[in-house]
Amino acid sequence: MIAVQGYEGQNVAVLGLGRSGLATCAALRAGGAIPLAWDESPEARAKAEEAGIDLHDLARVDWSGVAVLITSPGIAHLYPAPNRIIAAAYAAGVPVDNDIGLFFRSFATSETIEFEQPPKVVAVTGSNGKSTTTALIHHILQEAGRPVQMAGNIGKGVLSIDPLRDGEVVVLELSSYQLELARALTPDVAVFTNLSPDHLDRHNGMGGYFAAKRRLFAEGGPDRAVIGVDELEGQFLAGQVAQAPEDARVIRISSGQKLAGPGWNVFARKGFLSEYRRGKQMASIDLRAIAGLPGAHNHQNACAAYAVARSLGLAPRMIEDAFLTFKGLPHRSQQVAEAGGVRYINDSKATNVESAAQALQAFDKIRWIAGGLGKDGGIAALAPHLGRVRKAYLIGHSAREFALQLGRTEHEICETMEVAVARAMAEAEAGDVVLLAPAAASFDQYPDFEKRGAAFMAAVQAGLGHE
Known part of the structure; x- marks a missing residue:
């Protein structure tokens, strides 16, 4: 568990008691905060009571005594209209955050700072391929013998991960709902796979949807950005992050087109993954026989995972060997x-x-x-x-x-x-x-x-x- 920092002795309202809400309550208590928990669903409230969580009707709470409201990602906080409890917090001037914001606020501790190799966070977002890319990165690091955990929209809730180890990598899958509201976003490596219309009512259109994804790169400034450039939005994002065409902090990825230029590029074309730096080919992998990664969309996922693994210091051959043992995710090809x-x-x-x-x-x-x-x-x-x-x-x-x-x-x-x-x-x-x-x-x-x-x-x- 990640104990939430910064709210010791303070009341923290928690709205939504699904997986992330229950984990948030436990992490807040571990950090010395006092969670005031509520869910509109009687079934969810019953489960929370079984878990020993005290319930407080947030429709009747005195907001003057609340430090922050933590809400679950599925609850609307802006469009098409904010939930009534969230609207009340806004009106009272109470900050609103989610478990992702708490995670990044609490990730680094006095213990992790003393590690020989401080833990790193890789965060993956996009419209399609997030889960497979996240799982593939996790698999590659496991096969390489690196300590690694997977959380977010896949695996555990972010605050439920195990105590961190020296040199560990935490790989997070993050949705637009999670990114839009998180008050802290500071991954070491951020990944943008692609963009296609989805959740448009929740974000009031395509522009709002893209803006939510863009926050992963704009808020904290990751050390490395892996960006799919097969859509205009990805090209725009890469241009926003890079300081110059040869800026190696940005790794551009593509499925179906050869990427040129002096920067760091990884692309898949006709079934082959290629890595180029400064215009020179560094490595190539035949993806056609890899059963766990069929089709062009999975080849893009492979490019993203490869780029992350390379940015973390893994050799191409080691990544290729891990590709061959990847079985894919349930319900995804x-x-x-x-x-x-x-x-x-x-x-x-x-x-x-x-x-x-x-x-x-x-x-x-x-x-x-x-x-x-x-x-x-x-x-x-x-x-x-x-x-x-x-x-x-x-x-x-x-x-x-x-x-x-x-x-x-x-x-x-x-x-x-x-x-x-x-x-x-x-x-x-x-x-x-x-x-x-x-x-x-x-x-x-x-x-x-x-x-x-x-x-x-x-x-x-x-x-x-x-x-």
């Missing part, structure tokens, strides 16, 4: 079975069109399971990738809407996951890929994308006789 020459891929995390497009581009001869609670525009934007699809098997609330947008692509409305998997398995031939990439949220049939992915895997195993 995860191969769950292979039988009769047919591969079964679970990409339940592909909850929007952009991530589904990446999945479709990663494979050929696809029997595509899609559908769920569709988003604005449906799947019309996937038309350029439908040539890879042999047949679509549509499920969930948006099945009929998606069917109208498939053009001449053969399709079947299956309604449920079990029917879709059974039909795809019955029709699949050697060389085909049965791919779950829903391009939709899961909430019409499942509580989250993990449960949806688990249902796909269970149906595949049942179809193969492995119940």
